[in-house]
Amino acid sequence: MKASVSQQELAHGLSMVSRAVSPRSTLPVLANILIATDEGRLRLSATNLELGISCWIPARVDEEGAVTIPSRTISDLVNALPNDRVEMTLNERTQTINVRCGTNSTDIKGIDAQEYPPMPIPDLSEGVALNVSDFKEMIQQVAFAASTDEARPVLQGVLTQIEGNLISMAATDGFRISVRKNSLSNPTNQPLSIIIPARAMNELARIATNGDETITMNVPAGRGQVIFHLKDAELVSQLIEGNFPPFEAIIPRSSKTHTIISTGGFHKACRQAEIIARDGNNIVRLHIQPQPGGPGVVEISAQSEETGTSEVQLDATIDGEGLLIAFNVRYLREVLDVVKTPNIALETNANNTPAIFKPIGEEGFIHVIMPMHLG
Secondary structure (H helix, E strand, C coil): CEEEEEHHHHHHHHHHHHHHCCCCCCCHHHHEEEEEEECCEEEEEEECCCEEEEEEEECEEEECCEEEEEHHHHHHHHHHCCCCEEEEEEECCCCEEEEEECCEEEEEECEEHHHCCCCCCCCHHHCEEEEHHHHHHHHHHHHHHCCCCCCCHHHHEEEEEEEEEEEEEEEECCCEEEEEEEEEEEEEEEEEEEEEEHHHHHHHHHHCCCCCCEEEEECCCCCCEEEEECCCEEEEEECCCCCCCCHHHCCCCCCCEEEEEEHHHHHHHHHHHHHHHCCCCCEEEEEEEEECCEEEEEEEEEEECCCEEEEEEEEEEEEECCEEEEEEHHHHHHHHHCCCCCEEEEEECCCCCCEEEEECCCCCEEEEECCECCC
16 A cells, blocks of 8 residues: 555544544454555544444555554554645555655554454445434434433434434433434435434534535444445444333423523523532522513522522513422533524423423424422
8 A cells, every 4th residue: 555645634534533443352453443545545444343433535546555553553643743745655564554744754563454344335325315414413402311321221322213204313311301303305215213322423423524415324234233424434333222212101291381491591590500509419490480460580599518509590481380390400401502592491390290391493302301309
């Protein structure tokens, strides 16, 4: 292999794929990144056998070839090089690659590319076309609610369902549920229901930077994998096997109190309350108070024996009964982090039943949070 690439393009590509490198593996080759020539471009690939990321970068290819190089070594080296052309030459006999940039010359020992696990090739004709910006927003509004508890792998995933021209995504950790639905520009004939690891979804949102682009999602039959194909990148992930909990049954069908509140004001108040609440039990209280003949008030308060107390009052449009209800303040802040509309609706029934959060003016997104005990 002999190729020349831009230092910036190479650094960007390495940072993209290195997130899939296995930090702890009994296979030394999984700590490496595959560098290979591919039809006049350079392909970089990394995998931990559960998640794989590939990207293609422009290059001048003089000789074809492939090698795997320790991820940390090549990434740190390229980041330290000047912004210039990087010449890479592989000695196939010793599997050593020479990296030259300006007056810098470094030899790195690699492992034969034949030992690297093969990356699956998607059948794009069988895929579902998704708009990048819409799909990224769906991921951002859902994946954060997935569990991090390895004892319950199903809850570490995002349930992704496609039927006709509708796509829906849902995630829950047992204390909150995030659901987002959207329409597809190209309807699909084959219904689909899969559980994709939330980590893979977050990585996909990170590497899909061009909002006008199209992602093609391909689920090869019988492989237990999903492949996302972009113009210059691909992500492959193992699917999670199991039954996703029937979350629809938990979502309240009606509410006794409907509160509309400023998203920005609510977010700021929750961040302020979290400063106090985090030193205690993370509890924040919402006192919803309708006012006769005028706008109501929502009082957001937190207290901690070690730190002190915090209290913010916000004007709100309240329809229904007054209520004092408590939540984990981090759960409130995290949903408000992903709401794009100026106002949000809070629908409640009692201080011990789930509450629903809905952005005003954005159909298809609902977030449910279980309240905390008002001790």
